[in-house]
Amino acid sequence: MSSEAIARPSMEPxxxxxxxxxVGMFSLIAAESAIFTxxxxxxxxxxxxxxxxxxxxxxxxxxxxxxxxxxxxxxxIHLAVKALRDAKIRAFGTWWFITILLGGIFLAxxxxxxxxxxxxxxxxxxxxxxxxxYYSLVGLHxxxxxxxxxxxxxxxxxxxxxxxxxxxxxxxxxFSLYWHFVDVVxxxxxxxxxxxxx
Amino acid sequence: MxxxxxxxxxxxxxxxxxxxxxxxxxxxxxxxKLGILYILYGLVFFMIGGIEATIIRxxxxxxxxxxxxxxxxxxxxxxxxTTMIFFVVMPILFGFGTYLVPLMIGxxxxxxxxxxxxxxxxxxxxxxxxxxxxVGGTGLYGAGNAPDxxxxxxxxxxxxxxxxGHSTDxxxxxxxxxxxxxxxxxxxxxxxILCMRCPGMTLGKMxxxxxxxxVMAWMVxxxxxxxxxxxxxxxxxxxxxxxxxxxxxxGSAVLWMHFFWIFGHxxxxxxxxxxxxxxxxxxxxxxxxxxxxxxVMVAATVCIGLVSMSVWxxxxxxxxxxxxxxSFFVMTTMIVGVPTxxxxxxxxxxxxxxxxxxxxxxxxxxxxxxxxLIAGLTGIMLGTAPFNWQLSASYFVIxxxxxxxxxxxxxxxxxxxxxxxxxxxGRMFTExxxxxxxxxFVIGFHLTFDFMHIPGILGMPRRIYTYExxxxxxxxxxIVTIGxxxxxxxxxxxxxxxxxxxxxxxxxxxxxxxxxxxxxSVSSPPPEYNFGKIPTVLSRRPLWDLKHPEDPDWKFE
Numbered sequence: 001m002s003s004e005a006i007a008r009p010s011m012e013p014x015x016x017x018x019x020x021x022x023v024g025m026f027s028l029i030a031a032e033s034a035i036f037t038x039x040x041x042x043x044x045x046x047x048x049x050x051x052x053x054x055x056x057x058x059x060x061x062x063x064x065x066x067x068x069x070x071x072x073x074x075x076x077i078h079l080a081v082k083a084l085r086d087a088k089i090r091a092f093g094t095w096w097f098i099t100i101l102l103g104g105i106f107l108a109x110x111x112x113x114x115x116x117x118x119x120x121x122x123x124x125x126x127x128x129x130x131x132x133x134y135y136s137l138v139g140l141h142x143x144x145x146x147x148x149x150x151x152x153x154x155x156x157x158x159x160x161x162x163x164x165x166x167x168x169x170x171x172x173x174x175f176s177l178y179w180h181f182v183d184v185v186x187x188x189x190x191x192x193x194x195x196x197x198x
Numbered sequence: 199m200x201x202x203x204x205x206x207x208x209x210x211x212x213x214x215x216x217x218x219x220x221x222x223x224x225x226x227x228x229x230x231k232l233g234i235l236y237i238l239y240g241l242v243f244f245m246i247g248g249i250e251a252t253i254i255r256x257x258x259x260x261x262x263x264x265x266x267x268x269x270x271x272x273x274x275x276x277x278x279x280t281t282m283i284f285f286v287v288m289p290i291l292f293g294f295g296t297y298l299v300p301l302m303i304g305x306x307x308x309x310x311x312x313x314x315x316x317x318x319x320x321x322x323x324x325x326x327x328x329x330x331x332x333v334g335g336t337g338l339y340g341a342g343n344a345p346d347x348x349x350x351x352x353x354x355x356x357x358x359x360x361x362x363g364h365s366t367d368x369x370x371x372x373x374x375x376x377x378x379x380x381x382x383x384x385x386x387x388x389x390x391i392l393c394m395r396c397p398g399m400t401l402g403k404m405x406x407x408x409x410x411x412x413v414m415a416w417m418v419x420x421x422x423x424x425x426x427x428x429x430x431x432x433x434x435x436x437x438x439x440x441x442x443x444x445x446x447x448x449g450s451a452v453l454w455m456h457f458f459w460i461f462g463h464x465x466x467x468x469x470x471x472x473x474x475x476x477x478x479x480x481x482x483x484x485x486x487x488x489x490x491x492x493x494v495m496v497a498a499t500v501c502i503g504l505v506s507m508s509v510w511x512x513x514x515x516x517x518x519x520x521x522x523x524x525s526f527f528v529m530t531t532m533i534v535g536v537p538t539x540x541x542x543x544x545x546x547x548x549x550x551x552x553x554x555x556x557x558x559x560x561x562x563x564x565x566x567x568x569x570x571l572i573a574g575l576t577g578i579m580l581g582t583a584p585f586n587w588q589l590s591a592s593y594f595v596i597x598x599x600x601x602x603x604x605x606x607x608x609x610x611x612x613x614x615x616x617x618x619x620x621x622x623x624g625r626m627f628t629e630x631x632x633x634x635x636x637x638x639f640v641i642g643f644h645l646t647f648d649f650m651h652i653p654g655i656l657g658m659p660r661r662i663y664t665y666e667x668x669x670x671x672x673x674x675x676x677i678v679t680i681g682x683x684x685x686x687x688x689x690x691x692x693x694x695x696x697x698x699x700x701x702x703x704x705x706x707x708x709x710x711x712x713x714x715x716x717x718x719s720v721s722s723p724p725p726e727y728n729f730g731k732i733p734t735v736l737s738r739r740p741l742w743d744l745k746h747p748e749d750p751d752w753k754f755e
């Protein structure tokens with residue numbers, strides 16, 4: 001700034017501040033990442049440390065279909081947000097609904113897997129270390145999927161009642177950040193639990 | 199800048215019925231009310247935690263004392279530590295931040311006001327949950343009520359076998375709930391500071407307090423979350439029969455230590471960075487000079503934030519890590535002292551050549567500088583692995599971290615309290631009483647915590663409920679306990695001063711200290727909407743520019 005200026009300097013570049021929703025969501029995602037990191041570290045630390053069976057090799061099967069569903073739901077929610085930004089409410093509703101469907105399929109897949117493991121293989125959270133770490137890590141992720149599905153369903157209800165307008169696209173986008181995060185976490189959980197840990 | 203003559207906004211609350219007035223405080227989403235609620239809540243728990251500390255010290259005043267039973271003693275030191283960290287210092291610091299950050303960056307509220315209220319009530323109910331253990335903790339006849347596992351609750355002591363009943367669960371749940379509150383507040387701070395600054399306030403023109411609260415908020419997000427995860431694991435172990443920390447099933451007790459201290463050490467910096475923030479605001483005003491080395495101060499804070507995330511295992515030298523682990527954590531611990539030292543030089547540089555006014559806020563900050571330095575030096579001693587092997591878990595450690603928390607953080611909080619009291623309440627406090635508070639507290643503090651180092655060096659371990667005569671610890675323990683009574687007297691003076699000033703204090707002007715940041719541009723207390731017109735700033739000291747149009751700061755920045 002010139003030291004000659006006496007009046008207040010005019011025309012400073014205007015301050016452009018980021019959106020509150022995005023910053024808030026990114027902060028929440030950072031906090032969630034830290035929580036997941038601790039659970040993942042515990043999982044990796046305890047791989048192969050169980051003193052009794054069953055082991056991951058005995059009971060785990062790759063949940064390929066559920067994984068494909070969850071990962072593609074990232075794409076569908078992206079398309080939904082894009083549609084809303086272009087004020088195409090009907091397309092938004094359709095993509096949003098498909099997202100719920102894909103998320104639901106994933107959750108059902110986890111449920112079936114757990115049912116099979118608990119009732120057929122006899123692995124519960126208290127059976128051994130593998131059970132403890134497996135159910136808590138996958139369960140923590142499934143909990144986040146559930147929360148996401150509840151919010152998605154609320155959004156769907158509002159869409160069907162006709163409350164959702166183009167101006168809500170930023171909110172939808174902020175939520176989609178959460179949903180993408182849940183997907184990314186699944187990639188890590190999948191790698192750690194089903195590939196490294198098996 | 200809308201500053202000169204906003205009329206004193208006195209809505210006549212006194213005419214409302216008391217029920218409605220209280221209701222307004224319960225349902226409020228106003229950052230100023232929530233800030234005050236945080237601080238009041240912290241002060242109430244400060245009294246409770248203080249009573250627990252007094253019980254501990256009375257028990258240790260003479261050898262073979264029978265003031266309380268060993269079981270009660272264990273509960274007292276556990277509850278004292280947990281209360282003071284989670285339900286005194288954190289809420290008070292969050293309270294000051296919630297109150298000040300929006301005012302300082304020139305906005306009308308936090309980014310998410312309702313999240314702000316939710317966070318406060320989560321913290322509040324977390325504390326109540328912890329203390330409900332005194333009533334509801336006895337899950338089993340003969341099992342203890344309040345938690346007695348120590349504030350870091352090492353495994354396997356927390357296993358069901360060793361801690362039957364529900365006391366440990368109250369500890370877990372209380373911290374879990376208040377932890378969610380802390381994370382919410384941290385998200386709010388970051389978003390507010392990044393997204394809500396007034397026109398002209400670039401990141402480089404923010405008051406240092408906002409910078410430091412942002413760094414602190416990032417640390418809360420990265421450090422409280424691991425604690426949340428670890429508490430979830432502990433709950434899984436205790437309720438669902440999990441084996442995370444169950445050594446017999448292949449679990450690891452050391453893993454809990456790592457998880458706890460990954461939270462625990464950054465936590466110290468979470469507590470001290472807001473204290474730095476207060477000092478960085480108060481010292482320049484009472485030295486009548488702008489802060490020395492603003493960019494370096496910001497850089498040092500960010501450095502502390504980063505480095506302190508990787509020093510946690512210096513709490514675990516005696517666990518038996520390998521040499522690489524030990525060397526790494528010794529090194530990072532030494533490194534974190536560097537930016538901290540830079541800060542001390544910057545504060546001294548601010549005072550150097552200034553027209554220092556030793557009013558009560560400045561007195562507390564000056565004492566902070568000395569005591570924080572000494573606490574840092576004993577920290578360097580303890581951060582050296584071989585020295586640590588000798589003195590770990592002794593009273594030397596207790597003396598060290600109380601020097602940091604009381605001598606550093608609590609002194610800075612008292613300074614902040616006196617500095618912003620006129621702004622928050624619209625009343626001036628009695629300076630003479632504040633000075634009495636200061637000197638009594640200084641005497642009490644030094645009697646207690648200077649002399650506490652010595653029994654530690656002589657081998658007195660922490661957490662013992664009594665000791666035998668003839669080990670040379672008696673005199674030191676006596677002096678330490680006498681110091682406590684000076685501190686109690688000081689705190690009573692403080693409480694009396696607040697009460698008296700609230701009722702009969704002189705009305706405060708909007709800017710009693712001739713300060714430079716935006717909160718002093720509005721009336722005391724500020725109107726509910728903070729700023730009638732959102733201000734525009736041109737420099738780091740907007741009020742200086744306003745008061746000295748012939749020599750504004752923006753010419754030189």
